[in-house]
Amino acid sequence: MARRRTTLKDVAEExxxxxxxxxxxxNPETRxxxxxEVAERILAVSERLNYRPNAAAYSLRTNxxxxxxxxxxxxxxxxxxxxxxxxxxxxxxxxxxxxxxxxEPHNARHGAVLDALQSRGVDGLIxxxxxxxxxxxxxxxxxxLPAVTVNRRAEDADVPSVTNDEDQGMRLILEHLxxxxxxxVANLAGPQSISTGKERFEAFRRxxxxxxxxxxxxxxxxxQRLNEAEGERCAAxxxxxxxxxxxxxxxxxxxAVGAISLLRRRxxxxxxxxxxxxxxxxxxxxxxxxxLTTVRVQQYEVGRLAASMLMKRLDGGELEPSEExxxxxxxxxxxxxTARVR
Amino acid sequence: MARRRTTLKDVAEExxxxxxxxxxxxNPETRxxxxxEVAERILAVSERLNYRPNAAAYSLRTNxxxxxxxxxxxxxxxxxxxxxxxxxxxxxxxxxxxxxxxxEPHNARHGAVLDALQSRGVDGLIxxxxxxxxxxxxxxxxxxLPAVTVNRRAEDADVPSVTNDEDQGMRLILEHLxxxxxxxVANLAGPQSISTGKERFEAFRRxxxxxxxxxxxxxxxxxQRLNEAEGERCAAxxxxxxxxxxxxxxxxxxxAVGAISLLRRRxxxxxxxxxxxxxxxxxxxxxxxxxLTTVRVQQYEVGRLAASMLMKRLDGGELEPSEExxxxxxxxxxxxxTARVR
DNA sequence: CGCGCCGGTGCAAACGATTGCATTGTCGGC
DNA sequence: GCCGACAATGCAATCGTTTGCACCGGCGCG
Numbered sequence: 001m002a003r004r005r006t007t008l009k010d011v012a013e014e015x016x017x018x019x020x021x022x023x024x025x026x027n028p029e030t031r032x033x034x035x036x037e038v039a040e041r042i043l044a045v046s047e048r049l050n051y052r053p054n055a056a057a058y059s060l061r062t063n064x065x066x067x068x069x070x071x072x073x074x075x076x077x078x079x080x081x082x083x084x085x086x087x088x089x090x091x092x093x094x095x096x097x098x099x100x101x102x103x104e105p106h107n108a109r110h111g112a113v114l115d116a117l118q119s120r121g122v123d124g125l126i127x128x129x130x131x132x133x134x135x136x137x138x139x140x141x142x143x144x145l146p147a148v149t150v151n152r153r154a155e156d157a158d159v160p161s162v163t164n165d166e167d168q169g170m171r172l173i174l175e176h177l178x179x180x181x182x183x184x185v186a187n188l189a190g191p192q193s194i195s196t197g198k199e200r201f202e203a204f205r206r207x208x209x210x211x212x213x214x215x216x217x218x219x220x221x222x223x224q225r226l227n228e229a230e231g232e233r234c235a236a237x238x239x240x241x242x243x244x245x246x247x248x249x250x251x252x253x254x255x256a257v258g259a260i261s262l263l264r265r266r267x268x269x270x271x272x273x274x275x276x277x278x279x280x281x282x283x284x285x286x287x288x289x290x291x292l293t294t295v296r297v298q299q300y301e302v303g304r305l306a307a308s309m310l311m312k313r314l315d316g317g318e319l320e321p322s323e324e325x326x327x328x329x330x331x332x333x334x335x336x337x338t339a340r341v342r
Numbered sequence: 343m344a345r346r347r348t349t350l351k352d353v354a355e356e357x358x359x360x361x362x363x364x365x366x367x368x369n370p371e372t373r374x375x376x377x378x379e380v381a382e383r384i385l386a387v388s389e390r391l392n393y394r395p396n397a398a399a400y401s402l403r404t405n406x407x408x409x410x411x412x413x414x415x416x417x418x419x420x421x422x423x424x425x426x427x428x429x430x431x432x433x434x435x436x437x438x439x440x441x442x443x444x445x446e447p448h449n450a451r452h453g454a455v456l457d458a459l460q461s462r463g464v465d466g467l468i469x470x471x472x473x474x475x476x477x478x479x480x481x482x483x484x485x486x487l488p489a490v491t492v493n494r495r496a497e498d499a500d501v502p503s504v505t506n507d508e509d510q511g512m513r514l515i516l517e518h519l520x521x522x523x524x525x526x527v528a529n530l531a532g533p534q535s536i537s538t539g540k541e542r543f544e545a546f547r548r549x550x551x552x553x554x555x556x557x558x559x560x561x562x563x564x565x566q567r568l569n570e571a572e573g574e575r576c577a578a579x580x581x582x583x584x585x586x587x588x589x590x591x592x593x594x595x596x597x598a599v600g601a602i603s604l605l606r607r608r609x610x611x612x613x614x615x616x617x618x619x620x621x622x623x624x625x626x627x628x629x630x631x632x633x634l635t636t637v638r639v640q641q642y643e644v645g646r647l648a649a650s651m652l653m654k655r656l657d658g659g660e661l662e663p664s665e666e667x668x669x670x671x672x673x674x675x676x677x678x679x680t681a682r683v684r
Numbered sequence: 685c686g687c688g689c690c691g692g693t694g695c696a697a698a699c700g701a702t703t704g705c706a707t708t709g710t711c712g713g714c
Numbered sequence: 715g716c717c718g719a720c721a722a723t724g725c726a727a728t729c730g731t732t733t734g735c736a737c738c739g740g741c742g743c744g
Contacts, residue, residue: 007730018694023732030733035692052461056407057730059398060699067441067462075423075430076642078625085418088444097458099409100442102430116439119394120409257629283420287599289631300418349700360724365702372703377722399700402729 006049014045022046026053059121066096068310069117072128073104077226078282079252079299080128083150086303087126094311096123103129111136118145124310126150131193146313150306152195153325160319162306162326166196169295170203172332173249173277176293178211181341182247182275185213186238187220188231188259190251197226200251200279218242223255231258239266246274246341253278253285253294260290260337271339281333291335298328348391356387364388368395401463408438410652411459414470415446419568420624421594421641422470425492428645429468436653438465445471453478460487466652468492473535488655492648494537495667502661504648504668508538511637512545514674515591515619518635520553523683524589524617527555529562530576530601532593539568542593542621560584565597573600581608588616588683595620595627595636602632602679613681623675633677640670 012019017038024030025042034042059065068091072080088098099122101113110129114136117125125147130137132155141147141159153161177185187204190197201220209215221237223230231254238248239262250256256278263270270276270290278285278294285292305326313319354361359380366372367384376384401407410433414422430440441464443455452471456478459467467489472479474497483489483501495503519527529546532539543562551557563579565572573596580590581604592598598620605612612618612632620627620636627634647668655661 009730019731020695020733021693024693027732033692038692052457054402054730055462056398056401057699058732060396060402060701060729061731061733063699065398074427075417076427076625078420078423081418081420081423084442085416085444088417088442092443092455092458095458097441097443097462099439100426100430101434101439102427113434115394116434116437120397120439261629283418284599284626284630287603287631288626288629350702351700361701362703362725363723366723369702375722380722396700399729400702402700402731403702405729 005054006051007054008051011042011046011049011051014049015042017042026051063121065121065123067120067122068096068098068307069114069120069122069125070098070100070128071103071113071117071125072100074102075100077254078284079151079280082283082299083128083303083306086300086305087150087307088303090304090307090311096311110134114140118143124148124314126306126310128152130154130195132195132198133193146310148306148310148313150302154195158324160309160313160324162302162309162328163195164297164302165327165330166199167203167206169279169297169330169332170200170249171207172330173279173295174204174207174211174213176332176334176338177247177249177275177277178213180275180338183213183341184219184245185247185249185275186245188234188238188248188250188255189220189222190226190255191224192222197222197251204249214245219245223251226252227254228258228261231255232262233258235259235262239268247338248274248276250276250278253280253282253292256292256294256337257285257288260288260292271337272342275338275341277338286335290337293335293338294333295330296333297330302328347396348393349396350393353384353388353391353393356391357384359384368393405463407463407465409462409464410438410440410649411456411462411464411467412440412442412470413445413455413459413467414442416444417442419596420626421493421622424625424641425470425645425648428642428647429492429649430645432646432649432653438653452476456482460485466490466656468648468652470494472496472537474537474540475535488652490648490652490655492644496537500666502651502655502666504644504651504670505537506639506644507669507672508541509545509549511621511639511672511674512542512591513549514672515621515635515637516546516549516553516555518674518676518680519589519591519617519619520555522617522680525554525556525683526561526587527589527591527617528580528587530573530580530590530592530597531562531564532568532597533566534564539564539593546591556587561587565593568594569596570600570603573597574604575600577601577604581610589680590616590618592618592620595622595624595634598634598636598679599627599630602630602634613679614684617680617683619680628677632679635677635680636675638673638675640672644670 008019008022012022022042025034025039031039091098103110103113127149128151130149130152149161153163189201192198221234223234248259256276259276260270263274268274278292281294281296350361350364354364364384367376367381373381433440445452445455469491470493472491472494491503495505531543534540563576565576590601598618602612602618610616620634623636623638
């Protein structure tokens, strides 16, 4: 019944030594200062009394919490769970814990959430939620808080990042569509306030031009958010505004899924009459109707890398310039939402 | 550049009062002890110096961390993100933060993970990951750590829980199948070491009998895990062992999805030749082929309720007996994986 | 045989907040 | 004009660790 937790002092008294001796014996780094037989007794007793170090006291003294803040827009977005799992796996291997916070809706929570994390004294930050031009994160980094971004990147080149090869992904998609005979494809682009949205859009434009696609300005529509409803809305906008295009390249899977729903509602067959591509290869999109052609990004791996990167920085290692920004390769996975143009 | 954080003492010196005065002025509960104009000056200065209380010191003194441990099997399982979002939303409203840990693979991590949480001094625990007969959690509760389970429940009736109405869900499914003319349906049951698996299986048996379904023992197969591969394996086992049944009632959506994959591979049409039902209504299953008939559970709401419950206990409120175990209503959502028997 | 060194421990001061109690000053009542 | 009460603030202990430094005994070496 809520009996007091056992402390260093309890162990020390039981063994008949000073607390500092116990502390040293329990820490592998300093254990060699202590005579082996004493250390052994201490280990045994602390085991028997079920001693657990008090993390608050440790933190107060050392200024380390062994806690990492993980900030994502919305855990309910299927893109993020694998990333988080990757992060959590490497953190826990290293004895760190993750505090998870959702930052959406952005304006309301972003600042407050980061405040709370900072106040808790997290040792570092992994940000999956970050808009271009965000200044709060800058402030925290200036305060000396190690941070890395994952999936997205910041404007400042000096905040380390792990991202996917957006450029390559877009190239693969366009090559694929070209091989299928498409020449006029629309781009359902993501918000330009987010690095992925911007990079994918720019990659689309660059490669489309290079490959000789029709590059009229009006073949692109920008979404405000990254969900299915917005995908529907934007697809409708495209269809209403123009015709003659045979494929829609969406900035991510959720937009693509929304677009496909709209096509179905309008009686336009996908892929027979209109090809649609996604980006991310979220879990389960292979089971959709039609199974989605998309770009597979290594979510889990990206999460692991970001966490490893942060760990390295916390170990005091400066990152090599080549390690500051890791971009992870992607691959095209062709399923059934794309087809040869008629 | 990592300048020292400002402390109570800094503020006190700047204002020309004692730290205790600052402490009181900053705490709304004790602010009335302080003369309004002094309090105001303190507020202003602490704002200007960007004062953030040191959570470690606070915790050390008060034995509260305002952190809740959230233990789930695997965040990558689509059932959990909405729950977590629900939890996180109410926690953050109350100034609490969530530490998230994945406990799978179970044997390897369960104990270690809970140790880490306890050592961090979390104020409470929300467990979505819990097997019947688990003793570790018992120990923690006996140590006085408030805990609630979500989605699953413990064997001990005295650990509060928020769960779904499994019984009602199964009844709705069987009624639906009966109305479609099915009389011989197989049960792809979940692991019996988990409360949901067990309850759904028992509900199936009870209602199947009551409604006059064929209740041969061999019409049920127990899965070891709750994923698609296992769904495929178990469905294969059923098909190989017997015939003449016209529907498969799976214990959850992932098993159902696996079963459908297997049916397709064997050239058995779903739902024309075999109806399949799921349970949970995970995000996106409405977009599968065929769209899945399943039971909608209110994941987000369940998460919110569990967190609220825990908050209430932390506020010192004993729970009314009627609040100890909340079961949230479910509803049947009929889509296209079930059809009238031929 | 004496001195210095060093391996093994103990001592005590932090870390930054909270909080019961002591202290001061003011004012009202008689 | 004095005393008691009360409002406002200061004092200092405390939470459980870590860690620089002091201490002590024994041993090796000259």
